Amino acid sequence: MVALAVSTPAAIDVRDLCKDYQLASNVVHALRGVSLRVMPGEFVAVMGPSGSGKSTFMNLIGCLDRPSSGTYLLDGVDVTRLRPNQLAALRGSKLGFIFQGFNLLPRMDALENVMLPMVYGGVSGSERNERAHAALQAVGLVDRANHRPNELSGGQQQRVAIARSLVNAPSVILADEPTGNLDSRTSIEIMGILQTLNQAGATIVLVTHEPDIAGYCSRRVAFKDGLVVSDEPNRQIVSAARVMATWPPQDAESAA
16 A cells, blocks of 8 residues: 655645735735745745835734735634634734734733733643743743843843743744844844754744845745745855854953
């Protein structure tokens, strides 16, 4: 008996995706029939100038908005057919979000911020605590678990945000300009964490307008005028670990 090969479904599969916005008497075509597949384990940079459609695309694949037409399958589930409560449940279980502005709650410490997605998911208190500690350990910040955001640096806050994105074991991590508010050294450190997560199997889609940041990803997709204008593998992936190994020590840099 011959075994049949079973193809791996795409983590993200969008087909002829369109998004129109009505502005007064004008219609803005933000996306004009985008088709794109992201396979499990890929690290994709989505690039493009302001108004290119990349942010609209990110909102749609993040289940934060609905397309005007086209289909979107997330981990094999047709998102366009879901009711709002089903969409919210899928978003909470399948997607992890990292934002440019960190989006941490100021009255909660790092551990509590990381636990928040699990509170909405109905996870028990003991399991929330265990998983949140493990996530903070993964980003090297468990020693800051009881510090509030105003007691953390920008890089540390983004590490907390990354830990928060991991706790529900999402199918896809969506990172929207995750280094936009960070200095160069900290940006490389954050990309190093994302590369480590990707090497461990995480599927990551990252929006950036910085070519240098896209260089750390394994695939680059460029948008312009609501269309994908290029989609190519990155054959010269920059290793954040190697870059950091050649970076001047922090003390020496501060003294310079």
